[in-house]
Amino acid sequence: MSVALATDCPVCAGAVDTPDDAMLGELLDCDECGSELEVTQITPGIELKEAPMCAEDWGE
């Protein structure tokens, strides 16, 4: 996975490395604050939002 660019974390405003093959809905972690983030837009530029909180029936 090559890193294309850094996008601001919507939680802490830190830099989040995003892969150049990012997919809509892809989940990423912010290395600075640990938040789980979701890719909500690919073009014209990548946008991130905080991923939904874990629900009671989530899992494997």
Added chain:
Amino acid sequence: MTVGMVCTGVRAEEKMLTAAFSGRGIELHVVDDRTIHGDLGSWPETLPRVDAVLLRSKSHWRNVVMAHWLESLGGRTINESRVIEKCGDKVLTTLALLKEGVPTLSASVAFASQGGEMAAEALGYPLVVKPVIGSWGRLIGKVNDRDALDLALDHKEALGGAPHSVTYLQRFVETGGRDVRSFVVGGRCIAAIARTSEGWKTNTALGAEATGLELDSELIGVSEAAAQAVGGGMVAVDLFETDDGYLVNEVNATMEFRNSVDRTGVDIPGFIADYVLGRAEAAASERPVA
């Protein structure tokens, strides 16, 4: 041949699966479950009418609903509803394992605090209280004595709701913070890891370390029997190593494997893709010619 995948966001596993299908010349139609809606008598509006659908929602209930919905319309789902239901509910998992004679841990259920106390006395301390539905080690408590049991039962009563109306109690097995996870795809055990943790919980979601584990005939046999007991498909089997052999702890229908591919050297998403494509091909061949 066409394949869909319903998921909640795209985790490392879904991305690896997308690449595996792409490498086989198949475009995977990835649909976020938050967009799913529609009349139950019709195919979901945002999901293309594909030959097979890989169900990988994070939510157990969404997987159950999707599987039943699509199957009622003749759709081919992986996993099937019967597998998802049995694996997602620890009571149903235990019952399925017991029915087929697969070695597993002693477990009890109770419906109220008084019953919980009696079940615990019968099982003996320490024991483990688990939510009937849940994963990643959440809300699982090791209960060392009666005082701790009272607290666990009080918490379940305070949390309330359907998920806590049944208490699942399981015998505690001292493993030194280690368990085994095996991966079974299409009836065949393809890989296994050992998970080690400083605590008694060995979920990698909680930071346990995974190392590749060589398959032996006993591990293969118990793993494949566990998978068969819950209805086949593809599952991850959690086991404890004991002096009496392997004991199955849980069976997971929406397996996570991001940490296991490198550690085992086994192309787990590739095996999954091949299995799903086999199911899709069978579905396509059974489709009436227009």
